[in-house]
Amino acid sequence: MNASDRTPADLLRSALAADPARPMVTFYDDATGERVELSVATFANWVAKTANLLQGDLAAEPGDRLALLLPAHWQSAVWLLACSSVGVVAEVQGDPAAADLVVTGPDTLEAARACRGERIALALRPMGGRFPQPPEGFADYAVEVPGQGDRFAPFAPVDPDAPALTVDGVSFTSAQLVARAREDGAALGLGAGSRLLSGRTYDTWDGLSAGLFAPLATGGSVVLCRHLGKLGEDGLAQRVESERVTRSV
Template sequence: MTIHDALTRHARQLGHSPAVVFRDADTGERTELSWATLHNWASKGANLLLDHFDAGLGAHVMLDMPAHWMAPVLCLATWATGATVVVGGAADVHVVHEADHPEDGDLVVGVGMGGRPMSPVPADALTVVDVLGQPDDFVDDPGDEGAWAIGGRTQATLLAEGLDGGRILHAADRVDEAMVFLVARTLPAGTALVIARGYDEAGLKRVATEEKVA
């Protein structure tokens, strides 16, 4: 079984219940993705990575961006194609955030609603709008559970390390290996993930209560 297989199963079983919740203390943003929506976004992202960047088995996709709800989407999309997620070093696809350095990105996540850019991006860069234009189903899953996923772990290894639970809260300002590992160990196991950016300790306690994190 691959990570995409597991996500597909949970999307069918859990449907419209929450899978990913993103909270931003600075902007007040709260974005929620159901299991069905997460699977749809991941499938669209996988189609874009494969069709536009040829990012399949052996490729590396770098997430160089603040913590954001697109991070788990792009992790899952990358693993669907059999590619590896990295957070530093060389990569075949460089994902950046509009607020950072969009001129360096192959794929730009914007600051607007739905991750859309609010200002012009480089002419040769793609954006979340291009992700939305992809087919809803990803049919080119290589089915390789031995594909490298992150940090020297294969998809099979991370699936075996899955965390059972209702919801897990993760506080982070930027995407790092810890977040990527948590994505791999929660969502494919059917455990929802709440990502909180910019909160102090009191704020995190409030988020945990509001989002019903055990």
């Protein structure tokens, strides 16, 4: 990664320039058996499309607050980087009533209705599938995002010293987030090519760091596991071996 990177979007651009074909996020849902692997290039493409949706169709601007009501999931990681690309503040499990727009999964639709701005719903189905029937009052992410552009350019440069993320009552600017992610990566012994397996949730900084930001900041990748407790010790050992995991948390 480049020392000059000061936003998560910067980190992703550096990863894309260094090795677009390497894995970025490998996602497992051990309640459904789902496995999805995204290379840096594929992940960056999803981020670009989502950022275009956010900036264009949803008219989000730098400083707007987005309540992100999603679990640890590869699509949640995409939204976090899309927010960084636009300059939108991602408020993880934030109050929809106080947010400018909301992004929700299927289990938090009722809470998300409190948002008076734009509402996006994700079915969180395998391979990014859509809802069988779009929830009333929400745009279906899986319907809206495919037609978005594959390249993204912000209307205004993202300020590294502006607010970027709030999680569990703690707020970070982009620069603070990147610095903290680098520190966490170093503490975990991560480096280029590292494979970090995380079963942590996304509702704390430690979960976000292990499940996305620390591997991204250090040139590694993440094996992100939802419902990991269902796997069992033997299954976990097999996953560590098959995914070439170098560190687990």
